[in-house]
Amino acid sequence: MTSFTYAANPVRVVFGRGTLGALGDEARRLGMSRVLLVGTPRHADRAAENLGHLLAARFEDPAMHTPVDVTERALKVVAEHDVDGVVAVGGGSATGLAKVIALHTDLPQLIVPTTYAGSELTAVLGQTADGRKTTRKNPKVRPETVLYDVDLTLGLPVPLSAASGLNALAHAVEARYAPDANPMTDLLANEAVELLTSALPRIADDPSDVDARTDALRGAYLAGTCLDAVQMGLHHRLCHLLGGKFGLPHAETHAVLLPYVMAHQGLADAGDVFALTESLPIPHSLAELGLTEADIADEPEADLLREALTGARPA
Numbered sequence: 600m601t602s603f604t605y606a607a608n609p610v611r612v613v614f615g616r617g618t619l620g621a622l623g624d625e626a627r628r629l630g631m632s633r634v635l636l637v638g639t640p641r642h643a644d645r646a647a648e649n650l651g652h653l654l655a656a657r658f659e660d661p662a663m664h665t666p667v668d669v670t671e672r673a674l675k676v677v678a679e680h681d682v683d684g685v686v687a688v689g690g691g692s693a694t695g696l697a698k699v700i701a702l703h704t705d706l707p708q709l710i711v712p713t714t715y716a717g718s719e720l721t722a723v724l725g726q727t728a729d730g731r732k733t734t735r736k737n738p739k740v741r742p743e744t745v746l747y748d749v750d751l752t753l754g755l756p757v758p759l760s761a762a763s764g765l766n767a768l769a770h771a772v773e774a775r776y777a778p779d780a781n782p783m784t785d786l787l788a789n790e791a792v793e794l795l796t797s798a799l800p801r802i803a804d805d806p807s808d809v810d811a812r813t814d815a816l817r818g819a820y821l822a823g824t825c826l827d828a829v830q831m832g833l834h835h836r837l838c839h840l841l842g843g844k845f846g847l848p849h850a851e852t853h854a855v856l857l858p859y860v861m862a863h864q865g866l867a868d869a870g871d872v873f874a875l876t877e878s879l880p881i882p883h884s885l886a887e888l889g890l891t892e893a894d895i896a897d898e899p900e901a902d903l904l905r906e907a908l909t910g911a912r913p914a
């Protein structure tokens with residue numbers, strides 16, 4: 600790499616344990632006084648308490664892959680309640696809804712992630728309409744503040760933790776071979792791979808292991824920063840294609856495909872990542888996600904997908 604371009608992500612990041620307690624202060628810092636809170640009651644109820652009188656309205660059912668009909672309902676709530684800021688608490692689905700609201704309204708966003716998806720750090724927005732997922736990049740959708748609270752991840756079930764952690768690992772792995780990789784993304788990606796590959800087996804052994812949870816969330820943060828900084832390649836293209844067309848679960852699709860794409864790209868640690876995925880309680884094949892030979896026959900990279908269909912060790 601003799602020449603490169605890198606633009607730092609301007610997001611404000613607050614990371615720690617118990618940081619949800621700072622939610623009201625962080626919202627005020629962004630000038631919010633009438634907040635729309637996005638997120639299922641499991642996490643959003645505590646956030647609502649912390650927001651107190653700043654809370655103007657709630658939207659409790661964000662959906663995966665940001666379907667346009669859900670967005671339209673949420674935009675109505677924004678207009679009805681004269682909202683001046685969006686707080687999202689949850690996984691990538693809650694974050695996606697906040698981002699699409701910002702795209703339409705330019706409202707500031709404060710995101711509290713409870714999975715390892717990494718969407719909170721990116722200017723990327725995926726949306727689905729009529730079974731097709733489209734992705735765009737627009738700085739308007741990049742959240743202003745991300746508040747990471749390790750405590751909120753302690754209850755993330757092991758299968759979801761593993762799949763979501765592998766989703767984060769995929770961001771870092773793809774950043775390593777991106778055509779626009781640079782010294783900063785190399786550093787971030789390598790550290791993210793170390794943290795995530797070490798943390799996921801420890802979480803599978805003991806989901807309440809705070810050190811492992813901290814490592815995984817730090818890894819997800821670094822991996823999400825990579826995702827924002829470079830072009831994503833084959834792995835993300837295939838996941839988006841299959842996710843949109845067959846309504847597959849996002850993190851699990853990443854988890855299944857990652858070792859196969861790595862082997863296809865000739866990456867030396869593809870075997871290690873396959874062994875890691877085999878050791879975790881996640882789906883291990885596209886067949887387990889409900890796909891059949893007929894579904895993938897006409898897709899690009901059908902040979903790679905055929906291997907992933909069976910879950911056999913990648914060649």
Ligand code: NAD
Pocket residue numbers: 639662663664665689690691692693695713714715716717718719721722723724725751752753754755756759763766826849850
């Ligand atoms: P998700 O947000 O749909 O969450 C998965 C499930 O986990 C949900 O049922 C949720 O309620 C539950 N959950 C979340 N946190 C929990 C916790 N701490 N404890 C218990 N349950 C919890 O899934 P996801 O994998 O986080 O995100 C996927 C979505 O994010 C997709 O729509 C994907 O396209 C998007 N995404 C976008 C980007 C981007 O940069 N644009 C990056 C990654 C993911």
